[in-house]
Amino acid sequence: QGHCAFTMNLERLPNEEKLTLCRKYYLGGFALLPFLWFVNVVWFFKEAFIKPPFTEQTQIKSYVKRSALGLLFWVSVLTTWITIYQHFRAQWGE
Amino acid sequence: MQVSLANESPTPSNEAPSAFCQKDQQQLNTSPEAIQQPQEAPATRARSRGGSGDEGAGDGSGPEPNGQPPAAPPARVVENEEEEDEEMTLKYGAKHVIMLFVPVTLCMVVVVATIKSVSFYTKNDGQRLIYTPFPEETDTVAQRAVNSILNATIMITVIIVMTLVLVLLYKYRCYKVIQGWLFLSSLLLLFFFSFIYLHGFPCLRRSLPLPDVRALSVREVFKTYNVAMDYFTLAIVVWNFGVVGMICIHWKGPLRLQQAYLIMISALMALVFIKYLPEWTAWLILAVISVYDLLAVLCPKGPLRILVETAQERNEPIFPALIYSSTMVWLVNMADTDRPKRNSTEASPPQQQTQDSAVESPAPSSPSQDDGGFTSSWVSQQEHRLGQLQSTEETRREIQQMPSARPPVEDDDEERGVKLGLGDFIFYSMLVGKASATASGDWNTTLACFVAILI
Numbered sequence: 245q246g247h248c249a250f251t252m253n254l255e256r257l258p259n260e261e262k263l264t265l266c267r268k269y270y271l272g273g274f275a276l277l278p279f280l281w282f283v284n285v286v287w288f289f290k291e292a293f294i295k296p297p298f299t300e301q302t303q304i305k306s307y308v309k310r311s312a313l314g315l316l317f318w319v320s321v322l323t324t325w326i327t328i329y330q331h332f333r334a335q336w337g338e
Numbered sequence: 339m340q341v342s343l344a345n346e347s348p349t350p351s352n353e354a355p356s357a358f359c360q361k362d363q364q365q366l367n368t369s370p371e372a373i374q375q376p377q378e379a380p381a382t383r384a385r386s387r388g389g390s391g392d393e394g395a396g397d398g399s400g401p402e403p404n405g406q407p408p409a410a411p412p413a414r415v416v417e418n419e420e421e422e423d424e425e426m427t428l429k430y431g432a433k434h435v436i437m438l439f440v441p442v443t444l445c446m447v448v449v450v451a452t453i454k455s456v457s458f459y460t461k462n463d464g465q466r467l468i469y470t471p472f473p474e475e476t477d478t479v480a481q482r483a484v485n486s487i488l489n490a491t492i493m494i495t496v497i498i499v500m501t502l503v504l505v506l507l508y509k510y511r512c513y514k515v516i517q518g519w520l521f522l523s524s525l526l527l528l529f530f531f532s533f534i535y536l537h538g539f540p541c542l543r544r545s546l547p548l549p550d551v552r553a554l555s556v557r558e559v560f561k562t563y564n565v566a567m568d569y570f571t572l573a574i575v576v577w578n579f580g581v582v583g584m585i586c587i588h589w590k591g592p593l594r595l596q597q598a599y600l601i602m603i604s605a606l607m608a609l610v611f612i613k614y615l616p617e618w619t620a621w622l623i624l625a626v627i628s629v630y631d632l633l634a635v636l637c638p639k640g641p642l643r644i645l646v647e648t649a650q651e652r653n654e655p656i657f658p659a660l661i662y663s664s665t666m667v668w669l670v671n672m673a674d675t676d677r678p679k680r681n682s683t684e685a686s687p688p689q690q691q692t693q694d695s696a697v698e699s700p701a702p703s704s705p706s707q708d709d710g711g712f713t714s715s716w717v718s719q720q721e722h723r724l725g726q727l728q729s730t731e732e733t734r735r736e737i738q739q740m741p742s743a744r745p746p747v748e749d750d751d752e753e754r755g756v757k758l759g760l761g762d763f764i765f766y767s768m769l770v771g772k773a774s775a776t777a778s779g780d781w782n783t784t785l786a787c788f789v790a791i792l793i
C-alpha cells in the first residue's frame with residue numbers, strides 16, 4: 245500500500261531510516277524546494293551534531309551540511325532578486 | 339469542544355487484553371473508566387489513558403522500582419497507587435486538553451487576524467458559492483429566512499451525501515479511491531487556496547463560481563504597505579509551501595510542521611467559508627451540523643457509527659491527513675506481532691481516510707464546495723468523532739511491557755496525544771471569525787465565543 249506510517253518522532257526511528265529520510269529530504273530539495281532543505285536542516289540538526297556519534301551520523305551530517313548550503317544559495321538568490329525587483333519596480337512598471 | 343483522546347478501545351484483538359491487564363494491575367483508576375466509555379459511545383469517548391497510564395506505569399511498573407520492600411502491605415500500596423493514579427489522571431486530562439487548546443487557539447487567531455486586516459472578508463459583494471444559490475439580501479426578513487434555510491439545506495444535503503459516499507467506499511474497501519481523493523483535495527487546498535490567499539486571481543472570476551478573489555488576498559495588505567510581490571517569488575513561495583505541506587501531511591515530516599500545516603489549512607477553509615457563506619446560512623449550518631454531529635455519532639444507524647465500528651473491526655488506523663494529533667504515536671513493528679508501524683497523524687493506509695472522510699457529515703463548516711479541499715478537513719471533523727480507532731496507546735503499552743520492548747514508559751507521556759478532527763478547527767475558527775466580523779463590539783463577542791468554545 246501507499247504509505248508506510250511510522251512515527252515522526254525521530255527518537256524512535258532506527259538509524260538507517262533516519263538516514264534515508266534525511267537523504268530523501270535532501271534530494272527532494274533539488275526540485276526548487278529550499279523550504280525542504282530548511283526543514284531538513286532544522287529537523288536533523290540535533291541528530292547530526294548534538295547526539296553522540298552513531299554509524300550513520302557522518303552521512304547525516306553531510307546531508308545536513310549540503311542542505312544548509314543549498315538553502316544559503318537559495319536565500320541569496322531570492323534576496324538578490326527581490327532587491328533588484330524592488331529597486332527597479334518603478335522603472336519596470338508593475 | 340469535543341476532543342477525541344487516545345482511544346483504548348477494547349476491540350483490537352491481541353493488544354487490548356495484555357494492555358488492559360497490565361494497566362489494571364498497575365493503574366486502577368483509568369482502566370475501568372476507559373472500558374466503560376467505549377460502550378456508550380465508542381466514537382467519541384476516547385480518553386487519554388496514555389497520560390495516566392504512563393505515569394501510573396512509571397510508578398506502578400512493578401513494586402520493585404519503587405524500592406518498596408515486598409513486605410509492604412498490598413492494600414497500602416494499592417491505595418497509594420490509586421491516589422496517585424487519580425492525580426495523574428487529572429493532570430493528564432488537563433495536559434491533553436491544553437495540548438489541544440493551543441492549536442485551536444492558533445487557528446482562531448489566524449482567522450481573526452486575517453479578518454481584521456484584510457477587509458475584503460467582511461465585505462459582502464453579493465457573490466456566493468455555487469452551493470448556496472439563494473441570496474440573502476432580500477427585502478423581507480421572512481424571505482431572507484427562507485432563503486437561508488434553503489441554502490443551509492442544500493449545503494447539508496451535500497455534506498450528508500458526501501459522508502454516505504465515503505462510508506460506502508470505506509465499507510467496500512475502495513481505499514485507493516479514498517486515498518486518491520484525499521490526496522487531491524489536500525493538493526488543491528494547499529496550492530490553490532494559498533495562492534489565492536496570497537495573490538488573488540482575477541481571471542478566476544469568470545471561470546469559476548468563486549467571487550472576486552482578487553481582494554481576497556494579502557495582496558491588499560501588501561499594497562497597503564507598498565510591498566510588491568513579483569510572480570517569481572510568489573511562485574516559489576507557493577510551490578514550496580504546497581509541496582512541503584503535502585509531504586508533511588501525507589508522508590513523513592516533523593510533527594510540529596505537520597500540525598502547523600493542518601492549522602493553516604483549517605484557517606484557510608474557515609476564511610473561505612466566512613467570506614462566501616451568507617450570514618444566516620452560515621449560522622444555521624453551524625447549528626444544524628452540531629446537532630447532526632451528535633446524532634450521527636450516537637445513533638446506532640448513523641454513518642459515523644458504522645465507520646467507527648468497521649474501522650475497529652478491521653483494526654485500522656485513522657487517516658492522518660485528516661486529523662490533528664498533538665503527538666505522534668509509535669507502534670513498534672515487532673517480530674512476533676505484525677502490527678504495522680503507525681503514525682497517527684500520517685497518511686496511513688487509505689482505509690483510515692475512508693473512515694475519516696465518511697465521517698464528514700458533521701463537519702460544520704466544510705461542505706464540499708470543491709470536493710477536494712474541503713472534504714478532507716471535513717472528514718477530519720468526523721475523524722475526531724470517531725475517536726481513536728486504533729488503540730495505539732494500548733499497543734504501545736503492550737509493546738513496552740514486552741521484554742524486548744522499547745524503553746521507557748515515560749516516553750509514552752509525550753507520545754500519547756489527543757486527536758482532534760480538523761473539522762473542529764474549521765468549525766470553531768469560523769464561528770469566531772464570523773463573530774468578529776459581524777459584531778459591533780467585535781472584540782467582546784470574539785472573546786466570548788472563544789471562551790465558550792473552549793469550555
